[in-house]
Amino acid sequence: MLAGAAAILALVLGLLLAAFRRRGTASDEAAGVKVWIIGLGFVFSMSVLAALTVYGLFAGQRLMPGAGAGVEAGVGTRVGADVVSVSAEARQWSWRFAYDDRPDHITDDVLHIPAGRPVDVAITTTDVVHSFWVPRLAGKLDAIPGHVNTLRIEADTPGTYQGLTAEYNGPGYRAHVFTVEAHDAQSWDAFVAGDRQ
Amino acid sequence: MKDVLRILLAPLLWLASFSATYGLHGIGCALGWPEIALWGASVFRVALLTAWLVAILIQVAILIVLHSDRFRAASAFTQWASLATAWVGLVAVLWTVYPVAVITACGGNG
Amino acid sequence: MTALRRHRKLSAIWSSEPGFRGWFSSVNHSDLGRMFLVTAFFFFLVGGVLAMLIRAQLATPHSAFADAGAFAQFFTMHGTIMMFLFAIPTFEGLAIYLLPKMLGTRDLAFPRLTAYGYWCYAFGGSMLLVALVFGIAPDGGWFMYPPLTGPLHSPGINTDFWLIGITFVEISAICAAVELCVSILKYRAPGMSLDKMPIFAWYALVTALMILTGFPPLILGSVLLELERAFGLPFFQADLGGDSLLWQHLFWLFGHPEVYIIFLPAAGVISTIIPVMARTTLLGYGWIVASAVALAFLSFGLWVHHMFTTGIPLMGLAFFSAASTLVAVPTGVQVFAWIGTLWKGRPEMHLPMLHIFGFFFTFVIGGLTGVMVAVVPFDWQAHDTAFITAHLHYVLFGGFVFPILAGIYYWLPLVSGRKRFFRLGEVAFALIFLGFHGTFLAMHWVGLMGQRRRIETYDAETGWGAINLISSISSFIMAIGLAMVLIDVLIHAFVAVRGGRNPWKAGTLEWASMSPPPAYNFASLPHVTSRDAFHGDPGLANRLAKGEGYLGDPQSARRETLTVDIATGDPDFMVIYPGNTRLPILMAAVTGLFFLSILIKLYWLTPLALAGVAALALVWVWRLGARTDAGPQDAGRGVTLALAGETEKSPGWWGSVFLLVANATFFGSLLFGYAFLWTVAPGWPPQDWLAPSLVELGIGGAAALTSALAMRLAIRGNRHRARPLPGLAFALTATLVTAVTFAMLLSRVPPPDGHAYAATLFVLGSYALCHALIAGLMLAFAIARARRGYTSPARQAEFHIVSLWTDYLAVIATLSLLAAHLPGFLA
Numbered sequence A: 001m002l003a004g005a006a007a008i009l010a011l012v013l014g015l016l017l018a019a020f021r022r023r024g025t026a027s028d029e030a031a032g033v034k035v036w037i038i039g040l041g042f043v044f045s046m047s048v049l050a051a052l053t054v055y056g057l058f059a060g061q062r063l064m065p066g067a068g069a070g071v072e073a074g075v076g077t078r079v080g081a082d083v084v085s086v087s088a089e090a091r092q093w094s095w096r097f098a099y100d101d102r103p104d105h106i107t108d109d110v111l112h113i114p115a116g117r118p119v120d121v122a123i124t125t126t127d128v129v130h131s132f133w134v135p136r137l138a139g140k141l142d143a144i145p146g147h148v149n150t151l152r153i154e155a156d157t158p159g160t161y162q163g164l165t166a167e168y169n170g171p172g173y174r175a176h177v178f179t180v181e182a183h184d185a186q187s188w189d190a191f192v193a194g195d196r197q
Numbered sequence B: 001m002k003d004v005l006r007i008l009l010a011p012l013l014w015l016a017s018f019s020a021t022y023g024l025h026g027i028g029c030a031l032g033w034p035e036i037a038l039w040g041a042s043v044f045r046v047a048l049l050t051a052w053l054v055a056i057l058i059q060v061a062i063l064i065v066l067h068s069d070r071f072r073a074a075s076a077f078t079q080w081a082s083l084a085t086a087w088v089g090l091v092a093v094l095w096t097v098y099p100v101a102v103i104t105a106c107g108g109n110g
Numbered sequence C: 001m002t003a004l005r006r007h008r009k010l011s012a013i014w015s016s017e018p019g020f021r022g023w024f025s026s027v028n029h030s031d032l033g034r035m036f037l038v039t040a041f042f043f044f045l046v047g048g049v050l051a052m053l054i055r056a057q058l059a060t061p062h063s064a065f066a067d068a069g070a071f072a073q074f075f076t077m078h079g080t081i082m083m084f085l086f087a088i089p090t091f092e093g094l095a096i097y098l099l100p101k102m103l104g105t106r107d108l109a110f111p112r113l114t115a116y117g118y119w120c121y122a123f124g125g126s127m128l129l130v131a132l133v134f135g136i137a138p139d140g141g142w143f144m145y146p147p148l149t150g151p152l153h154s155p156g157i158n159t160d161f162w163l164i165g166i167t168f169v170e171i172s173a174i175c176a177a178v179e180l181c182v183s184i185l186k187y188r189a190p191g192m193s194l195d196k197m198p199i200f201a202w203y204a205l206v207t208a209l210m211i212l213t214g215f216p217p218l219i220l221g222s223v224l225l226e227l228e229r230a231f232g233l234p235f236f237q238a239d240l241g242g243d244s245l246l247w248q249h250l251f252w253l254f255g256h257p258e259v260y261i262i263f264l265p266a267a268g269v270i271s272t273i274i275p276v277m278a279r280t281t282l283l284g285y286g287w288i289v290a291s292a293v294a295l296a297f298l299s300f301g302l303w304v305h306h307m308f309t310t311g312i313p314l315m316g317l318a319f320f321s322a323a324s325t326l327v328a329v330p331t332g333v334q335v336f337a338w339i340g341t342l343w344k345g346r347p348e349m350h351l352p353m354l355h356i357f358g359f360f361f362t363f364v365i366g367g368l369t370g371v372m373v374a375v376v377p378f379d380w381q382a383h384d385t386a387f388i389t390a391h392l393h394y395v396l397f398g399g400f401v402f403p404i405l406a407g408i409y410y411w412l413p414l415v416s417g418r419k420r421f422f423r424l425g426e427v428a429f430a431l432i433f434l435g436f437h438g439t440f441l442a443m444h445w446v447g448l449m450g451q452r453r454r455i456e457t458y459d460a461e462t463g464w465g466a467i468n469l470i471s472s473i474s475s476f477i478m479a480i481g482l483a484m485v486l487i488d489v490l491i492h493a494f495v496a497v498r499g500g501r502n503p504w505k506a507g508t509l510e511w512a513s514m515s516p517p518p519a520y521n522f523a524s525l526p527h528v529t530s531r532d533a534f535h536g537d538p539g540l541a542n543r544l545a546k547g548e549g550y551l552g553d554p555q556s557a558r559r560e561t562l563t564v565d566i567a568t569g570d571p572d573f574m575v576i577y578p579g580n581t582r583l584p585i586l587m588a589a590v591t592g593l594f595f596l597s598i599l600i601k602l603y604w605l606t607p608l609a610l611a612g613v614a615a616l617a618l619v620w621v622w623r624l625g626a627r628t629d630a631g632p633q634d635a636g637r638g639v640t641l642a643l644a645g646e647t648e649k650s651p652g653w654w655g656s657v658f659l660l661v662a663n664a665t666f667f668g669s670l671l672f673g674y675a676f677l678w679t680v681a682p683g684w685p686p687q688d689w690l691a692p693s694l695v696e697l698g699i700g701g702a703a704a705l706t707s708a709l710a711m712r713l714a715i716r717g718n719r720h721r722a723r724p725l726p727g728l729a730f731a732l733t734a735t736l737v738t739a740v741t742f743a744m745l746l747s748r749v750p751p752p753d754g755h756a757y758a759a760t761l762f763v764l765g766s767y768a769l770c771h772a773l774i775a776g777l778m779l780a781f782a783i784a785r786a787r788r789g790y791t792s793p794a795r796q797a798e799f800h801i802v803s804l805w806t807d808y809l810a811v812i813a814t815l816s817l818l819a820a821h822l823p824g825f826l827a
Ligand code: HEM
Pocket: C048, C051, C052, C054, C055, C075, C076, C078, C079, C080, C082, C083, C087, C141, C142, C143, C389, C393, C396, C397, C400, C401, C439, C453, C454, C455, C475, C478
């Protein structure tokens, strides 16, 4: 994307500067419209943009959790028994996480997930709008009062990942962060069984 | 005023059909239309594709009407400009509503 | 009459009061345009200082210069001031100053409204300044998302300053937009058909229409949020049937078009300057007009791209993602048309052209990053980081500030009549250009490294320190450049040597006026036969000064101009303007009292202030008109025209049409909000619906319809028998019945602080009641006018205006009643 953008920028600036260097005959209106407006304005920009639009949508489609059940079962999304469900509840200025696999357990500001398995995070809030963001695992998704949004994340390798809140939510905004602990299968089982906090 | 309206008509209708489709999509998801089968697809898909088709037909109709002699604008410029914006309307409907044909219903980070 | 005597005579008629007292009573568009611009640049200065404070704080890790609370006020006020108090008013000022000159006429459609708009802006802006000075400025970010800005989480007065001050300022935007629409469509030199309009006028027209349809959603949102804050009506509280997402929709329904409202005028400036600098004509005039229209429309279909992370289903996002890439096409067409124009001619590198070069470079990058964030997965990462802040500055600074600087240097010789002689401007440009890119390229970079926007500081371990330092130093370089522009302009305005007319050899009509232009612009109005009226005809200016155009013979002490048919540009009516008056500033002050009373919760004052506004409005309109028919008037060059007051579609009628467009958008947004809450908000259905009543529905609808029909009767009675009174009285009765119906409805609404449903009904009912009362007031006014002899079969304009408002009442009353009763019937 970056290279394409740079190429387009170079093209536009090149044409712009060339206009000052050129000392030929002035072209007429009709020819100008054909080259500049039809050619560059429509054909060129529309083809680039159409490609980008389609690419973007399919990329988005691939990132989706497995929704659209029934007749409209999702294409290319993983729905299956290995999906882990957790919930994240934001407040000014902390995060509280709960686990479907371990119903009585709650953790504050640390989210435990298994590595190598898709995790659906059900996100909501008790006060203002927040946004759940673990940059290395997925994009952002907002926590909106009265709504529950579900984000699919997946950590390829065990480890600690930094999580942030990404919607301004008052003076404690900067320090409103959390961590994600991705466990290997063994220690995840231990977590679920209650052997680990 | 008629001349100005003539120029604005097609994009205005695009805006209306665009918003209406978006609204229909919201209602369809809320009412669980994707789960109801119809003609090999879902009610959701059929409804949205129909909406798209109707929107396209409206735009085509505007183009035809503007071309016809009866509704020709008095000045060449207004005629030209209204045809141009009518094409804008058609392309916009094709371009912005096409997701109804290809994207998964109601899925997403939601 | 010699040209000099004509000048003296016209000046006597048109001049404002001398000295600073003239500021308060002037209704002249040149005065007010300059006042708008000076005030807007004052706010640019304030916003710029705030930006420097932000950059100073972020320059190093763990800077202790501002705490989180102060920093929140800085960025909120910086964004708010730049968007609402600098960018939009700069457009208004530029358009108000230039358009009548470009269109070859003497003033805008409603001179007193221009002044009223200015004072609303000045007073509303001052409210926000007061908040800033006392450290109680808004601090929820420029888009003010509730519930953070709601009563529970921001109990202080800070947010109220924003909601009330900005709404006050928006009145001025709506006034200016109404005025510009009517002026561009009707107030042009004879012969100037739509396709001969200067391109800037097209852009201004499109922008004004966008303001009329883009601002009402935000005004509605502000009203609702203020109602929630002041009286606990829970529109945005999830536990009481509200939804904070409604605010996001309303805000961005305004917010995205806003970006184009800012860009389009700048594009108009570019389209005007480039052909002049290249000694040619604009390539693809029609294509550019069509692109501007397309851009305007498409920009209303993008708002959800600011909400990609709110959990809307992917298909919903896909619509908006696709629309966001499509909008780049008309933008691209314009950019390439401009470059093509340069190729078509022989471009010269003057100072305005340098800034246009700055525009190209910056705006194209901003457009490219914009297309990137239109791609949904990319946005999920970039959203709310410094990358977005950087992107938006590339678009806003590149797409607005650079073109406006170009415009300033281009039109300064016209405004001042002087020549630039220092080379300060070139140095300033270099500093601004380098400083800008240093600042914001760096911010793209830290944004991608994960620095969120709106954080007041960061840890040294992040490794962002060096980049932020580069950014901050660059921003100070840019600030020095901007300060040099200011000095340059001041030198230019006060001490530079006099220059000749039309230094750029431009073809548009503003250069056919004197430099600086006199209060009346043109001693006589030209007959336009081509788009670049002044190009092929250098003698035009002298002939106009000699009175060889229209209205070249100032007989009486009237401020005269004429209007034209919208499409063809044939002259149709003559207009007499009101003279200097302090009524606008007075009315703005009383309007300010209304807003102030809400801000500081002096609620007993609120109805008094409203009554004051209504009373002044009546005085305002009462002063117009005459008690005898004037008949056809001589407009010069063998043309006779009727006075505008003796027609069906007077300027006031046109003004009402456009005001109602904005009003209808407001109403439509309200219905949208209602439907949105009903279908999307958690906590619905409410405990009980309003008990539906066929009687209420029937009476209210019938009464509103009757008033519209009776108003038509009044018009016919006036035309055929000079007897409007029976119809008017009938209409007034029907309107009052409508008002009573809505008062009854309001009394039946469940407590509005209990559930968003009841709160919405309350607003809906109040809106309709308010319109019934307005229509009633107008009818009473019409009756008084008819009885005092201000109307006749010829002097009928006022009836047609009232008729528009009764028609509107009929529509919204019926729709409101249906919307109020529908859920009850369904349940
Ligand atoms: C004079 C040069 C300018 C500088 C150095 C500057 C700098 C900044 C910075 C550093 C921020 C980010 C604050 C943060 O999120 O941490 C910001 C935000 C913003 N700026 Fe500017 N800016 C300038 C001009 C403008 C102009 C001309 C406009 C609009 C016409 C503008 C509109 C905004 C907006 C809307 C925000 C977002 C505010 C918010 O987050 O609520 N800025 N600016």
